[in-house]
Amino acid sequence: MTTDVKSLLGDKAEKLLGFKSPKIPKERLHLPGPDFVDRIFMQSDRNSRVLNNLARMYGNGRLGGTGYLSILPVDQGIEHSGGASFAKNPDYFDPENIVKLAIEGGCNAVASTFGVMGMTARKYAHKIPFLVKINHNELLTYPNSFEQILFGTIEEAYDMGAAAIGATIYFGSDDSHREIIEISEAFSLAHELGMATVLWCYLRNPAFKKDKDYHVSADLTGQANHLGVTIEADIIKQKLAENNGGYIALNADGFIWEVRQAHLQRIDQRPSD
DSSP states (O other): OOOOHHHHHGGGHHHHHTOOOOSSOGGGSOOOOTTHHHHHHTTSSOOHHHHHHHHHHHHSSTTTTTTOOOEEEEOHHHHTTHHHHHTTSGGGGSHHHHHHHHHHTTOSEEEEOHHHHHHHHHHHTTTSOEEEEOEEOOSOSSSOOOOOEEOSOHHHHHHTTOSEEEEEEEETSTTHHHHHHHHHHHHHHHHHHTOEEEEEEEEOOGGGBSSSBGGGBHHHHHHHHHHHHHTTOSEEEOOOOOBOOHHHHHTSTTHHHHHHHHHHHHHHHSOOO
């Protein structure tokens, strides 16, 4: 396989490689490096145990000491159903194989559910940093509601020796206010107990799809990221932006009415008591 960057980029090569007018100069970016934890987190309010767990993740695996992270996330058994995720390779119904894959792959950490982490903690929590995903969509509500609900407690993650907890917030969804408050409180307790925090910082609203899919708009995802660090997420997982101008497009005439109608329609579709 070719490793020539220009060939891989094709007709986009000149535009991407020749770009010389960034709105934010590269000198102002906080780039990864061996001193990343000291340089970025040392002046924060994180206690020494949080810093230790961050340093442990940044120092582990093949990318250890570079300031980059490669975390194996396997929560598909809940987010996309166990059968759909593991039936083709049933070895991964066994939670130990998920952790072993992360170790053999040289990952900085392994991220998975309370079930996977809890079943393997005593054997592996000291061998690779555990990142426990605390909330999910349970995928059995009909129609699918896309609501993130807690599947365990911060104390449980602490007791199994987790280095960090992770959570998802669907910014822009009907449920976003509850999720923001709930995960803010969870992150606060995790920091108090010495664990780092990771946020799956996603957008979710049917009205965000207009002429383009603005779930991946740079300005909207950038605001979601800003909200994520505001609730003190140490690390944010975000989808790569594919377009821009979400705020402009979504505030065009008629948008508020469309959002309200979509919201009322979703309420009407929910099963009654």
